[in-house]
Amino acid sequence: MDNAWLVPLSMLLGGVFGAGVVVLVIAAERTARAADVAERHLPDGVAAVIATMHNPAVVVDPSNTVVAASPQALVVGLVVRRRLVHDELVDLVDRVRRSGENATEDLELTRGSRDAVGYLGFRAALLGNRYVLLTADDLTESRRIDEVRRDFVANISHELKTPIGAIGLLAETLVAAADDPEHVRLFAAQLVTESERLGALTKDIIELSRLQSLDVVETSEEVAVDGIVQAAIDANSVVAASRDIQIVRAKKSKLRVMGDAALLQVAVSNLVANAVKYSPDHTRVGLGVRRADGFVEITVTDQGVGIPEVDLDRVFERFYRVDPARSRATGGTGLGLAIVKHIVANHGGDVRVWSQPGRGSTFTIRIPEADPELTSALEEHLEEQQS
Template sequence: MDNAWLVPLSMLLGGVFGAGVVVLVITAERTARAADVAERTLPDGVAAVIATMHNPAVVVDPSNTVVAASPQALTVGLVVRRKLVHAELVDLVDRVRRSGEMGSEDLELPRGRSGELVGYLSFRAAQLGNRYVLVTADDLTESRRIDEVRRDFVANISHELKTPIGAIGLLAETLVVAADDPDHVKKFAGQLITESERLGALTKDIIELSRLQSVDTLESSEETSVDKIVQAAVDANEVVARAREIEIVRAKRSKLRVMGDPGLLQVAVSNLIANAVKYSPDHTRVGVGVRSTKGFVEIAVTDQGVGIPEADLDRVFERFYRVDPARSRATGGTGLGLAIVKHVVGNHGGDVRVWSQPGKGSTFTIRLPEADPELTTALEEQLEEQPS
């Protein structure tokens, strides 16, 4: 072979070989980068599962950056700008990463950005592959609240029952001692009747409230006239109001109708009127108005009474809560009337609101879904067509 071809051939072979080496190096680098990216990517389906979870859940990478989070985790304020907000959670994640074992911890944490509300959450953390840590939580806030309410309810019942029971026992003993004094017997017998009536009213309200919290509260739901409910509630309070020369003024007939238990709805409206009369000065008025607005029926009870301080407005519907305990007991209140109203209205798909100013009176407004005549007629026709 002519030596003249050797140099170009060797250069060509060298170029081909060199290019091959370069290609191999570039390919290796790209493969390594792809592997690295793949390693940083969550396993298939994990992100989708996290996104559909109802409980708080997050996945964090080695830098504790949140790479996936459920909507509830964002709602309760566990994550801000892809970082865990609470140091306690970061410590839990680091502990699991070091030990390689599952960890758990119950924490009481501020909820949301305001930090005013406190949540009770039970966290569990476990490794997800080699790089990630999965953190899930059960929100125990509501169950803790219910437990606290139940404990408070039992404690309050014990306290409220103890007062009239103790008074009845003491008055009975006094009657025995004063048996020979007719005037004292008459006086103590009257007090005994008052305390027994208070005990009876309290027992009745406790039973009523317990019934309202059962699942079968609205077994007898039917379409009913709002005018009849209001009139029955007014009639139930007329005697007490007249005794103090308080005039109950009701609006004109509305012909509005709602679906529900007429008896329970009457109890709710009657309790509002009774409260208005109870806390109103003599020779004043209590107004009862009815109107329809945006598919709801509103029943408003307005008084010219002492009013409620703003700080107490959010608590007046709590069981046994009294703005003025001494005045409430003097008027025979059980502290359960407004709690019963709230439960009745809530079980009928409505709500109850209050406006008040000290010295100017209060307005309590019940809002109930207005009955749809077309839907009611269709339902009645379906029931009639069913075989008996």
């Protein structure tokens, strides 16, 4: 009988002991989780600072889980589901964690799921004993500007090489032919042509550089569009008449825009000059003006050679020529349309082109129309200041 109750007792004691072990294990796990959560918790204020940063910034823990990130870090695609997207960043963080020293690295990275590429300068540093702080400067725009500047300098060097070389060669030939008046006259005329081309190129380079340095138009006033159009026609009438090209304009519009009259005249005149330059003799160039959705549109249409579709997106690039041989023959600098684009952009507008080979081209400048109420208020304000 004694043995009969010993078995249940032993089972009861075993169950109590087992339950105690289970309770202890659960308690230990909870303690470990609590300690882990406590260790994962960032120092006071760090998360708030990271959240307000304008630059990309993230904080990662020992498992490389992102525990804090600035909005910009998400925008540029550095973090997805609390993980660093790019292996290069993981390697940078691990390197800092191993060495204990700060590190910097410039990386070219794709932006999220898009094909766009960004250039970012990263800095990584230890944050306490557990975390690594990773910050970045977006270098994409500055890198693009540097590339544009390098291309511009390279293009200038290439474009200047031709007229300078021609002038030097003609000068040498002129000296050698000093005793031959006919050759002297011939080479002197060619020398004048090349020097004029060099002068035109230098002028356009200076003008374009000046336009690119302007954020807004320096002198802005209400300008009559009809006067701009007529001035552009007058500037090109002699060249057009020499080739029997008729410049035809629509009736006066009496529309007005805000801006710099001299710059706007340069833009429209450049379009007219291009239309005349690339049109066959005995044809017409048309100018039209109209109001459209708060903008004033100035169109220049020719019956020239036209522009292939593949070149339409590039005609406003500096030094870009659809037909380099033809441009050299006509004395073009390759900067006229780039100047037009910058002038119009500085006036808050844009320039568009339609063209088909063999059917001609139409360039359209769109500039915001002057608001009579706003312009009159501006004039009254200026008068008050002057008085």
